[in-house]
Amino acid sequence: MKKLLFIFFFGILFSSCDNGKDEIDLLVVNAKVYTVDDGFSTAEAFAVDEGRFIAVGSSEELQEKYNVLRTVDAEGKAxxxxxxxxxxxxxxYGIQLQTVDLTGTTSFDEVVERIIKFQEEKNADFITGRGWDQNDWEVKEFPVKDTLDVLFPDTPVAITRIDGHALLANQAALDAANITAENPVEGGDIEVKNGKLTGILIDNPMDLINNVVPEPTIEEQVTALLDAQKIAFKNGLTTINDAGIDRETIDLIDSLHQNGNLEIRIYAMISNTNENLDYYLDRKPYKTEKLNVRSVKFYGDGALGSRGAALKEPYSDRHNHYGALLSSVEDFKKTAARIAASEYQMNTHAIGDSANVVVLKTYDSLIGNEGDRRWKVEHSQIIDEEDFSYFSKNIIPSVQPTHATSDMYWAVDRLGEEREKGAYAYKKLLDQAGIIALGTDFPVEEVSPFMTFYAAVARKDTDNYPEDGYMKEQALSREETLRGMTIWAAYSNFEEGEKGSIEAGKFADFIILDQNIMEVPEEQIPGIKVLETYLGGKKVY
Incomplete structure (x- = not known):
């Protein structure tokens, strides 16, 4: 009799728990959910199971529909x-975190102070760092190596400008790389004044120094990736397009994904080297849930801040100086044709209007609007009026809005007023292409995607300058900006079917914000914080 009663009550308990409902991993309720679906609809709740969204709707209907292992009450948050x-x-960026941080320095004296402090702590055999920008100093000229020669006569020092397109090396570093005033130069510059090296190298010659910098150990590389991941998750980044990495780094990322130590999703752009191309282009793209290897990154020219961007007409602030392409047009076209014959996407760094037109015409000749290739022009920064028409959903502008608000103080000096009208023209690019992919370009700019959002919609710095916005007619709406940072970025990666919006079937990658990014006053956007970050339904921050 006791046995029958036990079975009876157990049956009642089991049926009351089951209720005919499916059991799921996670339910988020009481939220202001911006799904970023085709209709840019909003919702109150969504359900997650086995790492993917399975339903979107109201809190009440989803609570009635499912038995839930964990419920998150968003308390009305976005x-x-x-x-x-x-x-x-x-x-x-991860590697840079292990070196001298020179971002935000307001003078070369401050740069030197940070190097001295770093060396006192680390006692490095070769001092490296990144982040200085002479345009932020009172004296806006490139620094020279003399002080570093005196302070570090036997220790090589090589510190890279914030954009990665110029560096300052002391004499010990120049000697280690066998650099003299007589070195032949192509695709950049080795600066010489009064017959002597200043220590400034621009673009291609930087490789001479980089080739003698000691390679980080595997342990240092792993630390770099994990450190970068922590900061990315803190900022709500769940997928990052790493713009130019070698096979060895890609393999390391893949192995860390496989063993569970690294979780962030990476869209890897393969660095354009013969070794990388020979390995990858004869193979099909490589894809897992967290790693996508299907594109090649090519550098067309340098940066505007270091006057390395290739322009059609001379720089307004340097007579007869045009910048430079980093490879010959013939080499670029040959590489592009090779990539076009493969299944890989091509993503080309192009800042100046001369570089952009070479890239755009080459893309158009090879892929045009045929097929579904989605080649990207990275930065698309300065475009001649007649060249905007090349952009489309097959030739996609990939831009970083904070470049506009970082460069706006001096861009007109480099370009002149007329040419500046075709620079940082994000709204015009969107209208032409129908899509625009947005990024940060960290560590060139801050990691914060909220600064990206603010720069895109407000076109101001955090001091509210300029009051009416920089070339405000080129601002994006908040909806366009959020799409550019989610679904349009996913589309540019061939990943719109699996991420970029909160819709059933996609990876449950989402973030909860402390303020509503779609509604707060513009000036509050940079201060928005991520409360929680979820990757595949798992809380990672």
Missing amino acids: VVPGFIDAHAHFYM
């Missing part, structure tokens, strides 16, 4: 898809 950074340097 929830958006995990941000996709369409252009950054994830691995480089």
Whole structure:
């Protein structure tokens, strides 16, 4: 009799728990959910199971529909898809975290102070760092190596400008790389004044120094990737396009994904080297849930801040100086044709209007609007009026809005007023292409996607300058900006079917914000914080 009663009551308990409902892993309720679906609809709740969204709706209907292992009450907070950074340097940023941080320095004296402090702590055999920008100093000229020669006569020092397109090396570093005033130069510059090296190298000659910098150990590389991941998750980034990495780094990322130590999703752009191309282009693209290797990164020219961007007409602030392409047009076309014959996407760094037109015409001749190739022009920064027409959903502009607000103080000096009208023209690019992918370009700019959002919609710095916005007619709406940081970025990666919006069947990558990014006053956007970040339904921050 006791046995029958036990079975009876157990049956009642089991049936009351089951209720005919499916059991799921996670339910988020009481939220302001911006799904970023085709209709840019909002919702109150969504359900997650086995790492993917399975339903979107109201809190009441989803609570009635499912038995839930964990419920998150968002308390009315805004929830958006995990941000996709369409252009950054994830691995480089992690490595930079292990070196001298020179971002935000207001003078060369401060640069020197940070190097001295770093060396007192680290006693490095070769001192490296990144982040200085002479345009932020009172004296806006490139620094020279003399002080570093005196302080570090026997220790090589090489510190890279914030854009990665110029560096300052002391004499010990120049000697280690066998650099003299007589070195032949192609695709950049080795600066010489009064017959002597200043220590400034621009673009291609930087490789001479980089080739003698000691390679980080595997342990240092792993630390770099994990450190970068922590900061990315804190900022709500769940996928990052790493713009230019080698096979060895890609393999390391893949192995860390496989063993569970690294979780962030990476869209890897393969660095354009013969070794990398020979290995990958004869193979099909490589894809897992967290790693996508299907594109090649090519550098067309340098940066505007270091006057390395290739312009059609001379720089307004340097007589008869045009910048430079980093490879010959013939080499670029040959590489592009090779990539076009493969299954890989091509993503080309192009800043100046001369570089952009070479890239755009080459793309158009090879892929035009045929097929579904989605080749990207990374930065698309300065475009001649007649060249905007090349952009489309097959030739996609990939831009970083904070470049506009970082460069706006001096861009007109480099370009002149007329040419500046075709620079940082994000709204015009969107109108032409129908899509625009947005990124940060960290560590060139800050990691924060909220600064990206603010720069895109307000076109101001955090001091509210300029009051009416920089070339405000080129601002994007908040909806366009959020799409550019989520679903359009996913589309540019061939990943719109699996991420970029909160819809059933996609990876449950989402973030909860402390303020509503779609509604707060513009000036509050940079201060928005991520409360929680979820990757595949798992809380990672």
